[in-house]
Amino acid sequence: MELHSLSNVDFTRKRWVDQIRKNFNEEAGIDVSNIPVCVFNVPKSISRFKPEAYLPQAIALGPYHHFEGHLYQMERYKVAVVKAFLDPYQVHSFEPLVIDKLKKIEPMIRACYHKYLDLNGDTLAWVFAIDGLFLLDLFKHYDEMERFMPKKLMKYETIYRDMMVLENQIPLVILNEIQKLIDCDFELLSMMVGYCEVHSPLKLTPDSKSYIGAANYLHLLDLMYRLIVNNELPTQDCEDESYHGQRANKKREITKRDHVITNMEDIKEIGQRLSNFRRFGNVISVMVNIPWGRLCALLGFNKKLDKEDMNDHPRVMEIDIPSVSSLSKYAHINFNPSDGGIKDTKFVATEAMLYLPVITLKIYSEVVLRNLVAYEIAISSSTMEIAQYVDLMSGIIDTEEDVKLLKSKGIIKGNMTNKEIVDLFNGMNKSCEHAARSNETVKQLNEYYNAKLAIKAWKFVKKRMRGSRKVLTVVFTLLACLLLIVYSFCEVYGCPKLYNKMK
Template identity: 20%
Template sequence: MASPTGPRPTEESLVIDTDRLSRLKQSTEGDLWTKHSIYKVPPYMFHPKKNAYEPHLVSIGPYHHGKPHLRSMEEHKHRALHHLLKRSNKHIDDYRKMLSDVLQDLMDSYEQLDDKWRDDRDKFLQLMILDGIFLLELLCSYSGIIKDYGINDPVFSFHGSVNILHYIVSDALMVENQLPLLVLERMVAVESGTMVEKDKFMQNYKILNNLVVGFFIPSMKPVPEIGEGLHVLDLVRKGMILGPPANTSRHLPSDVIRSASDLHDAGVEFRRSKTESIRDITFSNGILSLPIFIVEGGTESFYLNVLAFERLHPSTGREVSSFIAFMYGLINSEKDARLLRSLGFIQSTLGSDESIADLTKELARDMYFDPYSPLCEVRDALNLFYKKSMKQWSKRIREWRSNLMQNYFKTPWTLISVVAAAFLLALTMTQTYYTALAYYNNNPAPNPPTTPPH
């Protein structure tokens, strides 16, 4: 029988990981956790759609490297390497040397790096080079910076953009399928020769910001100043937020936000926000300003991975989590989705309003407001407005009832007269009905002729 506190530890589970202890001795626990930025999603966070965190076409980084269904893309990674070396007149050793200096930092970026990579550092370095060049070529080819791929290239061409690009974009935004941006920064430094002094680069991250945000969020022009990022997913998340997390006072838990339909019925007016930032949500003077919520095929996978990253990376805010919790409050039913879509606040390719409501419900599973989020202020203000509006309606109903009683039912005899009149009217209608029924029963309609008249 199992122990009430869980399965008993086996002899194998009690073996001490001396390598891990050695790494902990070299660095404090806090320092080690700070270096982590790429995570595996733990089982307790698994979404019912477990493949939401599993790449479908291309592996980036060590977590999914070598899986059978992803091997076909390895050939294209080697082609990208060949194109880059030929075009830049560089040698692969130039990239190898540049990354060797930061190899330990790159390895520490992964929270759960298998021992096979730690034992074979050269293999890990090759993986960083190959995957890094693939990403860089992808960004540069679709931005128009490089044009040495064929028009029928299966990946780096318009043909590729039509057929497989959406799979690559989805895979490149998965929390387990990330590469430290430090890899790309070093590669840009090799190509552009921007290294000045020791390991100091001339704002290569700005070049990468333009490439990454321009590729994943093409509507965002010009690219705002969002600072350095940890990896592609982190940069795209920052692009959605448009700035660092806001410092606000802590809010105590409140009841959930009212739905869009309830708020609309209570007199709330909906307007477009001035920007598309998910933080640009305000409520003032009865007007709720919202950005457009775009819902399409890859929306669920993208948001699930951003939400997972926010939960796993300690120094990352919870802006996206609070946004999803807020939108779920607004879109609580098919009726709410239909209202917001009719007002232009939802752009969807999913087809039905029910699908939109189901999506927000799935995304909001186990989500909650960050108590420090500015959206808490918006939520509380909306709830206060709704309660005041309902009180006003209740007051008007009471006043109407009071005026009715005072003006028309001043004495009990008035009420009795009205009731008696209504009763007599009902009796009269009933008598009329039965009289007409008796007439038609006694005078049935003639049967229709069996043959047409001549």
């Protein structure tokens, strides 16, 4: 290990000892047992497919990324915003008014963060004083940031994007303390709700303004997460459900004849394929039983993937579900926007209808979705609603045709292009096995899709023909080799009869 590395390690250990000694010797410490950890590190298992989506690009908020070199250029703009936010007396008395008092709540600040903060108390106080006041002003005037941040330097969308990064969150309990120190009485939580309403990709609970007093929110990302998850349509009474069921039965009777006709056409086509397949069934059965795998290995056609390459380039995993186009074309499933939120995602088999919440996708929406899922996985009390929804959308969106269909139904909105939306959802890895197994909508869709006669017949044919792919590959390769040998022989020794026939 190099000398400067050893010095840094020793300095870090000394600072840790000083911090522990300080907390241990304090007679009247702050009780942090009721302060929840709310700012987490994003594990590599989540961030490995797109690590830049979990990191700030321009502005560091809080201690995790504050001292990264590429974020330094924005510090002078943050200071300019803070000085404009304060009155002249507060600027002149900044240290005794803000810094010294933040030092007194240092244990509370550290308790909010999952990672050990390798900073002394004075540095930590200055970080939260500048970043906290900057964020307070941003909530109050976030549509006027061009006063201090020229558009040539950065896009305003980058600010909104960085504010939603999990590792860039500043706990609300700290913002409230800073607000008290400067005697600022504006409704912070109400302004944060307004921010979420503008920038959330999914609908929030309709009574979000009245709902804010019912829970203790932890930070901006936690507020948006809860307002999304708690958006649910009111339960209908029995009379409405009865009417809904009767309407669904009538609709099923009307559309049943069309589905039967279409299914019969599919079955007829597959039946013709099966009759052709039966002619050569005996031949294919014999050829499939030949050990083609060994033969391919001898000929050098099998190429095993290197485990190291697979680790260097991990493959995105999705849930097993047909795409939007397949569900529509082969199972005749329709799509309809839900009036509620993600909890109202459901498949109604009697209507052959999948209800999905409206999602508005903008340039920074991918970062918001990814960090919402990361935060949901980090908190132990979550039931994985957002993860299940994102898994479902990632599974059913494969091509631009899928996006076009959902846009035509009014389910996807926003200014992202079809290709960008496909790349977004195809790049989202399956959150976890538990969320996939517990997703009832996915189970119902797969059961309905796989129950179709045409799908059953096609899967049977596909299963039987799977082994014949190797057969055809090897046969055509051997034929090509044989023709090459014959051609080479005729070039050397001549084949007059064969040439005459060819002429």
